[in-house]
Amino acid sequence: MYQPLADELRPKSLDDVCGQEHILGENGLLRRVIESGKIPNMIFYGPSGVGKTTVANIIAAKTNRKLCKLNATMASSSDIKEIVAQLDTFLAPNGILLYLDEIQYFTKKQQQTLLEHIENGRITLIASTTENPYFYVYNAILSRSTVFEFKALDASAAAKAVRRAVSYMEEKTGLSAHVENGVVEQVASSCGGDIRKAVNAVELLFSTGFVDGDTISLTLADAQIASQRSAMRYDREGDQHYDVVSGLMKSLRGSDPDAAMHYLARLLEAGDIQGACRRILCSASEDIGLAYPQAVPIVKACVDSALQLGLPEARLPLAQACLLLATAPKSNSAYAAYAAAEADVRKGITGAVPRQLQNVHADGTGFEQDQGYLYPHDFPGHWVKQQYLPDELKHRKYYEYGDNKAEQAAKRYWDEIKKP
Secondary structure, three states, X not given: OOOOHHHHOOOOOHHHOOOOHHHHOOOOHHHHHHHHOOOOOEEEEOOOOOOHXXXXXXXXXXXXXXXXXXXXXXXXXXXXXXXXXXXXXXXXXXXXXXXXXXXXXXXXXXXXXXXXXXXXXXXXXXXXXXXXXXXXXXXXXXXXXXXEEOOOOOHHXXXXXXXHHHHHHHHHHOOEEEEOOOHXXXXXXXXXXXXXXXXXXXXXXXXXXXXXXXXXXXXXXXXXXXXXXXXXXXXXXXXXXXXXXXXXXXXHHOOOHHHHHHHHHHHHHOOOHHHHXXXXXXXXXXXXXXXXXXXXXXXXXXXXXXXXXXXXXXXXXXXXXXXXXXXXXXXXXXXXXXXXXXXXXXXXXXXXXXXXXXXXXXXXXXXXXXHOOOOHHHOHHHOOOOOOOOHHHOOOOOOOOOOOHHHHHHHXXXXXXXXX
């Protein structure tokens, strides 16, 4: 029976696990928990191929409890009932260690069926998920579990796994591998931190490489094909989506055009033109704002062009928009002013609209002048002093001029008009 190389090479000890030094290093908390032998309920959170299942298997090997495995994508409530039925029998005299993969696919009711048993310790739950557990796992399960985050591996850690896979395949096939320069680095950097992808790429190279006697050639050209685009970790509804679009907007705000191009490319390579357009449009008003008001119509024109063109041509106007925003002067004065006003409104600090500003028909006369309203265009500079905010807020100041050239010019203009 065929067994994938990634499964054959699955580490049997913590020392063989690639990466995760923050939790499995010499003084890592998870390592200390495992070595103590007192295993609590845990949730392993992180992308695929980074060692969650491997660590769960290592834990199972160190405990004298019966190991049960379920995958939430296929398991049902009856599967849980079968596991519970084994408690306090000769099948599970010391309780059960339940490894539940992809727990986010269990409904709230299914997760609730585990509560009683994980709380009294008869079942120790180790759940894994690629989604943020604070959004997808029932709160009562979370409160009884410790969450450990597994991170995508960097290229150096992945390269270690690639070399190990090559050595293993040489031993398994009896062939000596001639590894062309750049092959290990190509596979390691293109796997996107997913060791399973990297090891499977090595297996593919061995199954398709040119054999000459007892030597097999692993070429860079084949490695590039075998690992192409695999570094693209992206889920339009998952954490990766929000991380990448957040990276784009924060790069625009931080005036880093290179980073902006990087995150834009990641979005567009994944086909997420809507996510890119939404953040670019938002940044024009939130981060550039009154420092360069023309950015809004320019960016809107670029976004309209991109949506009309579609990919791949949409890359050009969106790149133009991002570079404009990244290199434009910045001001969040509009955002800050609205946020301050919004805060008062949400607290219920509103008050009646001043009489002079109310709709003219409120008086029955039909004349604004009878309400005491002063028409600004009848006065020099098209301005006249009068109260606009409700009485409760008449001294409140929400807007502060930004320190950029455009807003400071506006400030000088109005300081001159409004001077006593």
